[in-house]
Amino acid sequence: MAWTKPKRRTPSLRNVALTGPYMHDGRMTTLQEVVAHYNSGGKYAENRSPNIFPLGLSPDQEAALVAFLQTLTDTSFVNNPAYGPPGRLSLH
Numbered sequence: 001m002a003w004t005k006p007k008r009r010t011p012s013l014r015n016v017a018l019t020g021p022y023m024h025d026g027r028m029t030t031l032q033e034v035v036a037h038y039n040s041g042g043k044y045a046e047n048r049s050p051n052i053f054p055l056g057l058s059p060d061q062e063a064a065l066v067a068f069l070q071t072l073t074d075t076s077f078v079n080n081p082a083y084g085p086p087g088r089l090s091l092h
């Protein structure tokens with residue numbers, strides 16, 4: 001079979017403020033960096049989606065987008081002991 005360039009799966013943004021560093025190789029440390037990357041139109045790739053293009057966001061709009069991403073944090077999920085490390089669950 002012919003070699004095809006790898007594609008990336010679009011990840012969920014749920015709890016994204018807690019899951020850095022970002023991208024498949026962790027090259028970005030903060031959500032600010034991620035948003036600046038998208039705002040710039042991303043890097044060239046042969047198979048880059050046409051949906052990745054320069055956005056023309058102002059610094060205020062970039063900050064608003066970061067703030068929005070922070071609202072995707074589900075604290076009741078991340079603090080639920082049922083999803084915590086085993087052994088801390090009380091069964092009675």
Ligand code: HEM
Nearest residue numbers: 008009010011016019021022023024025034038049051052
């Ligand atoms: C301004 C709009 C966008 C925002 C704020 C955004 C946000 C993010 C964030 C925060 C990540 C890192 C997730 C992680 O590492 O856990 C990410 C990765 C990714 N996003 Fe977006 N995204 C946007 C637009 C898009 C679009 C339009 C596409 C598809 C055409 C896309 C496809 C992807 C893919 C494939 C990755 C994984 C890349 C990798 O692992 O190297 N994103 N995005």
